[in-house]
Amino acid sequence: MRPIDYRVKGLENMLKEISRISEEIVENVVSLKATPDSIRKHIDDVREMRLEIHRNIVEIMARYQPTASDLRGLIAALEISYGLYRFSRYALDISTVLDRVTRISGASCDLRYSSVISKRVVEMVRGSIEAFLNRDKGRARAIIEMDREVDQTLFTALDEASRSANICSTLDLLILMYLERIADHSVYIANEIIEML
Template sequence: MPQDQAERIVKSYETELRQLRDLIARMGGLAERQVADAAYALSRRDSELAGEVVGRDGPIDALEREVDGFCVRLLALRQPMASDLRFIIAALKISQDIERIGDYARNVAKRSILVADGHFGGGMNGFQWMAELVQRNLKDSIDAFVRDDAELAERVWAADARVDDIYTGIFRELLTHMMEDPRNITAATHMLFIAKNFERIGDHATNIAETVHYAVRGDILPEDRPKADVSADRPIPARTQNTP
């Protein structure tokens, strides 16, 4: 094969890999906005914004399908090996995690509409802090993929325990509200589902971080990532407690 033709093929392949990276970055940006807007709608009881979040899930789904097709074509036509193969497989897995994050953000928004006009006796501090942490972890995990930054991915992986600690505090407080007054059960149940959706967003951000670490380093992080024990009878850091 002539050298100039070989160089064109290599440049074309590198361009395709950059395009794939850009697709994941776009997906991540859309998911970040969904999570941020869902959290804002919850804290401000903004049913209109929550409705917008519910209605704009389509672009993330469309990008996931585009990534899927793009990766299949690369695998079939380029037959990548080593780090390139890991990168393409990582993009496939990460697009699935991002799509699920979009679904969980939509679920938060749906529940936010249901509780916007009702009375919730608990505080929102824990929810706000939890939302901030999962947004940060999501952004960092996507940035780690875009920059091939395994160290940042490891930090995201380790940060998941803090999200679980907050969820534990919220879970306990909501149970207390329900036991103290049965009239709190409906609103508290919706809020419990909201907290669980944020916790699952954090899990998927951690999944992305694990995938990035493997794509960059070629090894797998420990199977037992840092997790809080929801059933453990131990004090929760003061900042995780929701206060009225």
């Protein structure tokens, strides 16, 4: 194993940890187990890990003179770390919206679309990282395909919300829009993997 490979393995472990935290944040937000304040602490952790990944990548590039293939992987890791950070930021936005709307309105909402799609989105996040770590182009393509379900559910919720003045339908739609953005970031990661390989 080359010295650079040990450092890349360390980057991959950091990406796994950021992915785990990001998945947990999204799951907790949509299941209403998290407040904006509790999410912020986790986001700070993700941001610090992302910055550490960036510092490591710069050092690896300076010290080990990566090959073209290594360089593609390092650039993909850089992009993926940013994508995972965005996941957690979107989760904070969702948490803030949920907290404010339910607190002010007193509504107790059944987020039927968001609760179903959040599981799919977490699966996409996890799958995109697995595809990167395993250099699995087929898995990356499957992530891209999964986005169709997320988009279709968003369109269904949009149609329903346009026919309803119900605050819960509107809230469900708003959260679903954030989840759709997270899914799109998973597709972006999957496309990076396909390009890298």
